[in-house]
Amino acid sequence: MSMIWTPSLALLLSSTSIFAIAHGITETFEAGSSGDSSVIDLQRNASKKRPASSSFFLPRAKLARIRELSVGYIVDSNLPFTTFESTYLQELFRQLDSELYAQVS
Structure with a gap:
């Protein structure tokens, strides 16, 4: 049908x-x-009754601070903002903390 x-x-x-x-x-x-x-x-x-997600979440204030520091680094170093698109830098962030990388990217 x-x-x-x-x-x-x-x-x-x-x-x-x-x-x-x-x-x-x-x-x-x-x-x-x-x-x-x-x-x-x-x-x-x-x-x-699904269980809460086991993934880790950062408070908004901490996430905002990470973004602020990242932009500050780019500006202070006089680098282009495309620096964050570098596959090497992205892989470095992913290796250091994949859950943090997923939230920041």
Whole structure:
């Protein structure tokens, strides 16, 4: 069965419903398992309880200070701002702290 997707249809269906339709997932009910949760119920509950990201985040003030110092270095050394685009400098930052590099770049 194919459906024509329109903005109004998308508004009517929740993201879970759209996912279920797109992947052919249907809910089933067995008379003997009234206390058991269905797989889709377990998935819905699990998605609400995702663990916090384990990646490291810097406070905005510290991130702003790192950017300020980086620009200060470029200006003080009379270097072009394209210095930060150097693959060698980017790799150096990535090697020193890949999580910091991802936030600053």
